[in-house]
Amino acid sequence: MSLAELIEQRRFVGREFLVWLWFESELFEGRFSLDALGACELWLEGQITLVQEKEQSRLKGAAPSSAPEAHEALRQGKLPSQARVRVTRGELEYAFLFNADAFALAGVKIPSVVKDAADEQFYERMYLIEELETLFTALYGEFLALRLSAAWETGVAPFVRAWVRGEPVDVAAYQKLRGKLAPVRGAARSRTTPPPAQAPERAARVVA
Amino acid sequence: MGALKGSISFSKFYVRGELPDGFRDRFAERIQLRAFRPLTVEEDAEQRAGWCSIENPLDCELDHGKIFFNSYLNLGLRTDRWQVPSALFKAHFAEAEREHLAKRGREKLGRREKEELRAVVSRKLRAQLMPVMKVVDLSWNLEAGVVRFWNQSPRAHEGLAELFEDTFELDLVPESPYTAARELGLTSEQLAAFEVLKPTVFHAESTLGGAR
Numbered sequence: 001m002s003l004a005e006l007i008e009q010r011r012f013v014g015r016e017f018l019v020w021l022w023f024e025s026e027l028f029e030g031r032f033s034l035d036a037l038g039a040c041e042l043w044l045e046g047q048i049t050l051v052q053e054k055e056q057s058r059l060k061g062a063a064p065s066s067a068p069e070a071h072e073a074l075r076q077g078k079l080p081s082q083a084r085v086r087v088t089r090g091e092l093e094y095a096f097l098f099n100a101d102a103f104a105l106a107g108v109k110i111p112s113v114v115k116d117a118a119d120e121q122f123y124e125r126m127y128l129i130e131e132l133e134t135l136f137t138a139l140y141g142e143f144l145a146l147r148l149s150a151a152w153e154t155g156v157a158p159f160v161r162a163w164v165r166g167e168p169v170d171v172a173a174y175q176k177l178r179g180k181l182a183p184v185r186g187a188a189r190s191r192t193t194p195p196p197a198q199a200p201e202r203a204a205r206v207v208a
Numbered sequence: 209m210g211a212l213k214g215s216i217s218f219s220k221f222y223v224r225g226e227l228p229d230g231f232r233d234r235f236a237e238r239i240q241l242r243a244f245r246p247l248t249v250e251e252d253a254e255q256r257a258g259w260c261s262i263e264n265p266l267d268c269e270l271d272h273g274k275i276f277f278n279s280y281l282n283l284g285l286r287t288d289r290w291q292v293p294s295a296l297f298k299a300h301f302a303e304a305e306r307e308h309l310a311k312r313g314r315e316k317l318g319r320r321e322k323e324e325l326r327a328v329v330s331r332k333l334r335a336q337l338m339p340v341m342k343v344v345d346l347s348w349n350l351e352a353g354v355v356r357f358w359n360q361s362p363r364a365h366e367g368l369a370e371l372f373e374d375t376f377e378l379d380l381v382p383e384s385p386y387t388a389a390r391e392l393g394l395t396s397e398q399l400a401a402f403e404v405l406k407p408t409v410f411h412a413e414s415t416l417g418g419a420r
Contacts, residue, residue: 001403006386012407013385019410077411096216103388104360108216118263122212122277126347129216129356141392148394148401157408164410 013147014100015079020143022065022080023160027169034138037089042139046084047097052077074164087135094132108132145181210345210358211262211282219365220383221355222391223348223376235281235376236272242375243268244286249334252327255289257367259375265343281348285357285368288339292330301329344368355380 001009022044024032030043044065050057050073057073064070065083084107086095096108110128146156159174228234244258245268261267261274262282275281304325305317317325345358346368357368369380381387389402 003381006403007382007384010386010402010405011384013389013402013405016408017385075411077409079410099360100385102219102360103383103385104219106217106360110216118212119277122280122282122347125211125216126280126349130349133220137388137392140388144389144392144394144398144402147405148398153408157410160408160410 011101012079014103015081016147017140017143018080018083018098018100019074019160020146021085021139022083023163026066027163027171027174032139032142034135034142037135037138040087040089040135040139042085042087044083045086045095048083049081050074050078051081052079071164071166075166087132089131089135092128092131094128096132105132105136146178149181151177151181211347211356212345217360218356218358219360221357221380222383222387223353223355223378224381225378227350227378232272232276236270236275238375239270239275239283242371243270244288247288247290247339249331255287255339257285257287257371259371260284260286260343262345262347265341279349279351281350283346284343285346285371286341286343287367288341290330290334290337291340292333292337297329297333300333301326304329346372 021042025043030041032040032042034040043063045063047058047060048064048070049059050070055078057069057078059065059067059070059073061067065080081101082097082099084095085098086093088094092111094108094110097106098104099106108129110125110132114124146152149156155177156174159169159177163169239259242258244260244265245256247253247256258268259270260283261270262284263274265284265286267274268286270283275283308321308325309315309317344364346355348355355372357365359365359368365382372378372380386402390399394402
């Protein structure tokens with residue numbers, strides 16, 4: 001299969017990732033523990049769109065993913081194609097719209113930028129964006145460790161299905177299963193933009 | 209919105225291929241050759257795209273200092289387009305047609321005459337208008353091989369891919385669940401498993417997993 005075909009035909013994995021984020025954020029009250037990056041909090045808020053072929057449910061509100069309509073849409077076989085996500089790690093707090101099919105972030109709210117000069121603002125913005133991407137990618141790595149394991153269909157998916165049906169989930173048994181599966185190896189790869197305080201001076205400009 | 213300020217919505221691409229030796233000089237030269245050139249009234253082109261400074265879209269004289277921000281290569285992708293309002297064009301064309309026919313004492317224009325008159329009217333109206341300018345920021349992390357492009361429309365991506373590949377002789381691979389997974393450094397077993405994944409049915413009935 002060509003790269004273009006793999007990109008197009010595996011877009012559904014983004015929706016499954018969003019289901020898993022939703023499932024875990026409800027199961028653990030927003031608390032995630034990342035193997036390489038430590039603890040973070042994540043929850044869906046503001047808006048969520050669930051789709052199945054041409055049918056679409058678009059829900060808005062303070063916590064639409066908690067609304068009965070959202071869970072009912074899941075039970076009907078719809079999957080989230082995009083959702084607004086809030087994530088915090090330490091003192092950093094972000095919010096963004098995640099497009100699951102494209103694996104793209106839009107309307108990203110980053111922690112306040114404190115630098116004044118345009119150059120410095122750029123480095124600070126890129127540092128914060130790359131921090132967010134590192135964190136979100138690490139979450140994706142955690143999901144993929146489950147999704148690509150032999151235990152997915154018979155071990156993990158049944159917990160998610162129970163949650164979709166609105167049944168209580170055996171949290172201890174799920175955590176035990178999670179603990180056995182290591183995240184994929186590159187999940188904590190480091191970003192390349194240094195923190196603003198360490199950013200090197202940009203080379204002097206050539207005056208035309 | 210953009211890389212330097214404003215709201216943050218971007219599409220991410222991975223750059224495929226190695227940076228050539230002495231790439232900064234080479235890139236600066238190739239960028240300048242593809243820098244934006246303004247549209248003129250006399251030419252037929254409807255639109256034109258090219259690179260501009262990320263800090264000032266009117267600045268198309270691009271040297272190292274305007275392009276390289278430490279390990280980033282930053283540019284604006286500027287596209288100018290003549291956008292003559294359709295109603296305005298129709299009204300002016302009808303007037304020109306009437307005058308043309310009256311001068312020659314005829315009732316109808318030939319096909320070729322019509323085309324020529326369209327071009328004359330277009331030029332006349334363009335001389336009174338400014339092209340519509342659109343600028344999208346591009347920021348390329350040269351060390352990570354990642355390009356962020358501050359526009360999420362597939363049409364804009366096509367324009368970017370064309371100009372980027374022509375300028376840098378490197379390919380762009382769009383972000384997606386598959387490419388994001390590949391960048392994580394999956395083992396060969398995991399990659400093979402990803403490539404044959406089938407969608408999970410979450411709403412299926414099951415007796416496993418729930419608390420008993």
